[in-house]
Amino acid sequence: MTEPHRSALGSLMVIAIVIGAAAAAFAYTAGWFSPQRLTPTALVDSLAPAAGPSLGHRRNHAKGVCFTGEFDANGAGSELSTAQVFARGQYPVLGRFNLATADANAPDATVRVRGLGLRITTPDGQEWRSAMIDPPVFAVSTVQGFYELQMALKSADASAMKNFIAAHPEFLAFVDWAKNAPWTDSYAEDRFNSLDSFVFVDGAGAEHAVRWSLLPAAQPVSISPDDLAKRGPDYLEQEIARRVAGAPQRWTLAVTIANPGDPTADPSKAWPADRRTVEVGTLVVQQIVAERDGPCRDINFDPTVLPSGMRTSDDPFPAARSAAYMKSYDLRTSEAGDYPRTATGTNP
Amino acid sequence: MIGVRKRFTPLQRLLHWLIAVCILAMLFIGVGMVTTVTPKFLPLIAIHKSLGVAILALAVIRLAVRLRYGAPALPADLPMPMKLAAQLSHYALYALMIGMPLLGWAMLSAAAYPVVVFGSMHLPALLPQSDGLHSLLWDAHFYLAFAFFGLVLLHVAAALFHALVRRDGVFETMASLSASTRDADTD
Numbered sequence: 001m002t003e004p005h006r007s008a009l010g011s012l013m014v015i016a017i018v019i020g021a022a023a024a025a026f027a028y029t030a031g032w033f034s035p036q037r038l039t040p041t042a043l044v045d046s047l048a049p050a051a052g053p054s055l056g057h058r059r060n061h062a063k064g065v066c067f068t069g070e071f072d073a074n075g076a077g078s079e080l081s082t083a084q085v086f087a088r089g090q091y092p093v094l095g096r097f098n099l100a101t102a103d104a105n106a107p108d109a110t111v112r113v114r115g116l117g118l119r120i121t122t123p124d125g126q127e128w129r130s131a132m133i134d135p136p137v138f139a140v141s142t143v144q145g146f147y148e149l150q151m152a153l154k155s156a157d158a159s160a161m162k163n164f165i166a167a168h169p170e171f172l173a174f175v176d177w178a179k180n181a182p183w184t185d186s187y188a189e190d191r192f193n194s195l196d197s198f199v200f201v202d203g204a205g206a207e208h209a210v211r212w213s214l215l216p217a218a219q220p221v222s223i224s225p226d227d228l229a230k231r232g233p234d235y236l237e238q239e240i241a242r243r244v245a246g247a248p249q250r251w252t253l254a255v256t257i258a259n260p261g262d263p264t265a266d267p268s269k270a271w272p273a274d275r276r277t278v279e280v281g282t283l284v285v286q287q288i289v290a291e292r293d294g295p296c297r298d299i300n301f302d303p304t305v306l307p308s309g310m311r312t313s314d315d316p317f318p319a320a321r322s323a324a325y326m327k328s329y330d331l332r333t334s335e336a337g338d339y340p341r342t343a344t345g346t347n348p
Numbered sequence: 349m350i351g352v353r354k355r356f357t358p359l360q361r362l363l364h365w366l367i368a369v370c371i372l373a374m375l376f377i378g379v380g381m382v383t384t385v386t387p388k389f390l391p392l393i394a395i396h397k398s399l400g401v402a403i404l405a406l407a408v409i410r411l412a413v414r415l416r417y418g419a420p421a422l423p424a425d426l427p428m429p430m431k432l433a434a435q436l437s438h439y440a441l442y443a444l445m446i447g448m449p450l451l452g453w454a455m456l457s458a459a460a461y462p463v464v465v466f467g468s469m470h471l472p473a474l475l476p477q478s479d480g481l482h483s484l485l486w487d488a489h490f491y492l493a494f495a496f497f498g499l500v501l502l503h504v505a506a507a508l509f510h511a512l513v514r515r516d517g518v519f520e521t522m523a524s525l526s527a528s529t530r531d532a533d534t535d
Contacts, residue, residue, distance in 0.1 A: 298479060316386070319390045
């Protein structure tokens with residue numbers, strides 16, 4: 001050993017500085033010094049109504065009903081993506097019709113936006129999960145904007161919404177749809193859109209920026225929210241159960257391919273209507289299953305669960321949705337005791 | 349030829365430093381990814397899963413190597429409480445190196461998420477979907493990560509204490525770059 005060239009006290013200080021710096025770097029990474037950081041928890045909490053979240057339920061799209069069925073691929077999608085789900089054939093589907101509300105007991109006529117969660121499983125062991133909604137454009141163009149919208153909706157300040165719209169003028173296209181588009185009297189008559197852009201990779205390795213939609217086979221029948229309210233608070237799930245019991249319900253899955261320069265990173269901007277669209281197959285909803293002990297209850301329809309042959313694009317929303325959906329899943333599974341279950345052991 | 353080794357074997361040192369880098373990256377990625385909603389979230393979580401599987405594999409190899417080759421003896425004059433702390437903390441480090449990836453993998457399984465690592469490698473589910481198990485595993489994975497980081501800090505502090513204050517050769521058993529395992533090159 002050499003001569004001591006530093007006092008023990010000095011050495012201990014060096015150790016304290018090293019450990020302190022490491023701990024501070026860790027705390028910084030964890031966001032403890034940046035309370036303004038938009039975290040999954042903040043995003044999920046922003047969705048909660050004043051009375052608090054529906055414990056044990058999804059933090060958004062809390063009301064819904066499960067279904068099972070199949071995706072009948074016609075093979076046309078194989079030109080766009082190598083995913084097995086596009087090879088001609090039938091693949092099992094688990095899904096959920098839902099309402100975009102944080103209140104699991106919201107009356108149907110009080111919720112403007114409807115959604116459809118989907119999980120298609122293929123024999124190669126891969127899954128395609130998607131969560132679509134019925135507006136033609138998303139409400140905002142950025143994740144921060146979505147958070148600010150939730151804050152403005154909850155704000156007691158009368159000018160909060162006006163200020164929000166001034167900062168996020170893209171919101172007006174969504175408002176126009178919400179005010180003027182007709183309501184339908186059935187989930188079976190709704191068109192559901194990915195809105196977010198994804199990238200399909202074909203067999204030659206070429207990439208295609210795409211969005212997709214489910215186009216209903218059933219003819220839409222308009223209904224006013226007042227008339228829908230008269231049919232009862234849970235009319236939509238009762239109606240779809242009756243309708244599917246009578247006959248399977250179908251939607252065509254249509255994939256739209258972006259032209260160069262189309263706004264792939266902004267789901268609040270529709271692409272021009274003349275973009276090439278490929279019909280890749282049919283979603284067949286064969287059975288409605290009660291949500292409470294249904295197979296969709298414990299599934300997170302995380303839109304970033306994609307088979308090989310698909311990936312996320314420069315659209316920032318799927319990543320944020322994945323982070324928020326996971327947080328929502330972590331919360332609701334930890335609150336399972338608060339969920340009104342009727343039985344156990346019916347998981348897929 | 350069995351003799352008294354003054355250092356860990358070169359393979360043990362390689363594994364130690366490789367895993368050390370991986371674990372530090374893992375812990376920082378972990379706390380970073382769960383607090384962001386930016387597009388970084390997806391690559392971070394993908395790296396987190398792949399790195400977890402890599403650490404699991406490396407740690408199992410390391411444990412086998414450790415059981416085969418052992419460790420250099422601690423200095424005879426090391427006080428008993430420090431010896432005990434050294435032993436217990438190393439048991440805990442091995443348990444966490446192997447346990448944390450398994451907890452994470454099981455947690456994802458219990459949530460019915462597909463577990464995909466290294467781009468396209470699908471791992472089988474360790475458990476069926478279960479809300480109760482998912483919650484339990486999520487809590488364990490989350491809180492043990494902070495315990496793991498605390499233990500890593502303690503480990504670094506102890507290593508530096510040996511290197512700078514006691515100067516007893518313990519630090520050099522792992523830190524030396526020399527291929528030799530015999531001569532204690534304490535300076």
